[in-house]
Amino acid sequence: MGYLYAPAFAVLYVPLLKLGPYLGNILWHMLGFSVLTFAAMRQVRKLGGQEQTWLLSFGLFLALPVALAALRNGQATILLTGACWFLTLSTLEGRRAESFFWAMLAIIAKPTAIIMLLLAGALRPRLIPALVLAVLVALAIPYGFASTDYVNAQYHDFVRLLTSMTVDPTGPFVPADFTAPFMRFGIPISKFDATIVRVVAGLLTLWLVLQLDRRLDANISGLAIFLAAAFYMCVFNPRVEQNTYAMVAVPAGLSIALLWREKGAGAMCWFLAAFLFVTGLTSANLQLHDLFHPWFRPISVSIIACVLVGWFWTQDRQKVPAAGAVAHG
DSSP, X not given: OOOOOOTHHHHHHHHHHTTOTXXXXXXXXXXXXXXXXXXXXXXXXXXXXXXXXXXXXXXXXXXXXXHHHHHHHTOHHHHHHHHHHHHHHHHHTTOHHHHHHHHHHHHHHOGGXXXXXXXXXXXXXXXXXXXXXXXXXXXXXXXXXXXXXXXXXXXXXXXXXHTOOOOOTTSSSOOOSTHHHHHHXXXXXXXXXXXXXXXXXXXXXXXXXXXXXXXXXXXXXXXXXXXXXHHHHHHSOTTOOGGGGHHHHHHHHHHHHXXXXXXXXXXXXXXXXXXXXXXXXXXXXXXXXXXXXXXXHHHHHHHHXXXXXXXXXXXXXXXXXXXXXXXXX
């Protein structure tokens, strides 16, 4: 009950599985890592300015501890992150074909990508037909590889899993969303109350990304919008686990690196950088994992993301990052 993938995921993964546990595993890891890395590189090129290599490497370094487990395990979250990031940038640039491709790949990687598709449609309504087509194609792909009855049965189980939510950490799936800290400290939240919070947070996220798109220069709006979307998809996703936070770690790391480049090595930069890096070390051994799982990451990521989004909010079109900013303060 803890694993949720669309039937089209098998079409993507099984060919690599057939290559064997060594070659197939290497290629699968390379696919997710490459998509995410190239998405980060494209974002850095959009940011512009000097020392882009430092910006990319420092941002990825800060994100590595949080993302390492998902990278090591070859989890689809890595592919999902890269595809959603590419989708964000393609959407803001109004590229229909690219948006269609990345939306389809994101849905295949994990169905939680529908959140990013909804935000993309709200940001650029003219791309809605392409996004809808991407979903329909992803749903239709499995019928080309198996019988209709079998695929329909898979979709039945898929929908059942998709609509199931839990706030109970004693079951087979341990949620690591915003409900985890309350459960850990003996303040249980009902499913109904949790759903209300998720809906309100979703509406606030929608309003926020629309405002960021309007306020920010095109060079940095993609990073700010994807950070906000990834934060919502981690903290308010009822199917999130601890390794899912790899999705928000990379845009957060790049955002901290950008803040460091623009403002210098101030106390806030040191705090955010250290907090993000240390967050990933809370699973360094079994004792730390038992102490901090699953309640700590929702809190730490919320603090980091809110501070960074607040900084982005202050960067209107007259305060875009300077091209010649000093990287190390």
